[in-house]
Amino acid sequence: MDYSDASMCLHKERQGKLEVVPTVALETRDDLSVAYTPGVAAPCLAIAKDPELARELTIKGRTVAVVTDGSAVLGLGNIGPEAALPVMEGKAILFKKFAGLDAFPICLATQQPDEIVETVKRIAPGFGAIHLEDIAAPACFAIEERLIRELSIPVMHDDQHGTAVVILAGLLNALKVVGKELAGVRIVISGAGAAGLASGRLLWDAGARHIAMVDSQGLIAEGRGGMNAYKDVFARQTNPEGRQGTLTDALRSADVFIGVSKAGLLTADLVATMAPQAVVFAMANPVPEIMPDEARQGGAAVVASGRSDFPNQVNNVLAFPGMFLGVLEGRLSRFTPGMRLAAARALADLVPEPAADRILPSILEPGVSRVVADAVKVTA
């Protein structure tokens, strides 16, 4: 199936992928008087008296803004807010399909972090939570941090935390398959952007202690060129001796490769230099760091990718709908690292007997988001 052609046809035929529909009757004069004026004055006045009632009397309590500046859309780069809209619409309908939440795309005509923060704060009253999407690193880190601090509703940058949660979930099960412990394995993360840094932090929080993060210039290390404040913090934590080196150096005898970087970066020969029973997550999108077949030829015991046409798809949609459902149902004001750990463990536990070709549930299995949501709520 040619997904590109089919997608163009679908988008053209439907003029996008979502619609906004009434959930109330509007057939008679009485219907209009209840849903709109004069009846509507009653809920308005109730909320004016107690703004918390907005969560009960309006869509706020179940509605998520899917916000982007179009600066890092899929693997397509900085294509701008209009061109990002098909992805944001996609995100919005995944919220409905997998968590019953209502989400709406907001595509911003600015890529200035201060302006993005300011704008999201100004539109926040009508939303129960903010889902940041496809905003380039390192700006995404400061934007998310400030919004979490300055808003009283939950904010999550999915490219960071949605990805990190599913990676951790998959890795927990992959390690069961190969009989290794998270605390003992040597992990190489290729990519030090949004997904790489957030995954590195979450793996650390989960107990991993040997993490080498590599970007396009090699192992990240304080004082090296091409660093930023976020890489510095992570390098201090995971590479205190300031070792330097290439991806090739780092991979030698490593147990786990986690790629959130670039198509074709990894070869079967390089995989062969890893430890026995190696785990390879090659998640560059749509073309992975190494094709799953090749990774297996190089000796990898468990292979995962971002693709739906191979086993072990690492797909954010396993995490974000349930995570937002959890915070909204629980009326929580923010996401925490503890919730992310709980969500990852709950996802992993959905596969009671992990195998090399089954380390994650499929999003099409019923109840995935429910389990994630409950894990988030219980943790809070």
Added chain:
Amino acid sequence: MDYSDASMCLHKERQGKLEVVPTVALETRDDLSVAYTPGVAAPCLAIAKDPELARELTIKGRTVAVVTDGSAVLGLGNIGPEAALPVMEGKAILFKKFAGLDAFPICLATQQPDEIVETVKRIAPGFGAIHLEDIAAPACFAIEERLIRELSIPVMHDDQHGTAVVILAGLLNALKVVGKELAGVRIVISGAGAAGLASGRLLWDAGARHIAMVDSQGLIAEGRGGMNAYKDVFARQTNPEGRQGTLTDALRSADVFIGVSKAGLLTADLVATMAPQAVVFAMANPVPEIMPDEARQGGAAVVASGRSDFPNQVNNVLAFPGMFLGVLEGRLSRFTPGMRLAAARALADLVPEPAADRILPSILEPGVSRVVADAVKVTA
């Protein structure tokens, strides 16, 4: 029927009044690959090359932002953005019901005109048009003017122009009933806010030449206290001699009263001082300037109000869904006074034989928005 109680129950039971639903299948892995990654990259790249394609491949071409700052909600005043949400949701579902358009509420956490303009401009990429709602005068005038100038999509403040269009439509037919000409009648407009000034301007554009506008301090006149730049312009046009006076003075022998002001301002005794065959539009909401029965007791020949429980309801929903449908279908970049005149005349023509208790169509009659949309498109 107690609309307040019914409305509270409805809002609580449904947690608001709208939902965001997919218009595409999401049942299989292939469905996901077409609607989302990897297929979605194709429409993204097409739009990146030609941003105009966003109107064909995304919801942009049929989606309206319903924007408020909560500063002048219904007749309830400055109740803020959360409390405004039930009204904005109502507006959004009226768009769907009566024009098939998708609209989403955006409630802003700022009441600074510059910040409102800036914020709307920043969220504009995902929308095909901007519907401003319940923003207090006189700030609403400058906000709308700037957005029209600085955005390339249509922007309309409904409290101004939606109201003005329906008032003009109703008045055209009311004057047929009483056998008078617009150019000759003496019109008193009570209220010099958003609705009053926009209606005054549109009546002038339609050919009315004797318009006395009265605010809480009496007849507007340059140099009088309590004026602003917008009242000044209108006073120069309609009251060049700078006459001053009270509402009572202005009403003596007037042919038409148009109230967009305050409950109970008008009495049957005052109506009795107007010319024979007087027309009274008392549209303060939810309690009019004078109850329709009372106005008739005072001698008015045609009476209209904003209420659904009396004949001749002047209801913006007769105008705004069709007007937005027209500019979106026609891919027009702005609303013009000519379109407003055309919309009003088309609405009036929907009642071929106006009578004292039937000067406007009911919004529940099929095809009203279609007729308005076509009038807007033909004018452009």
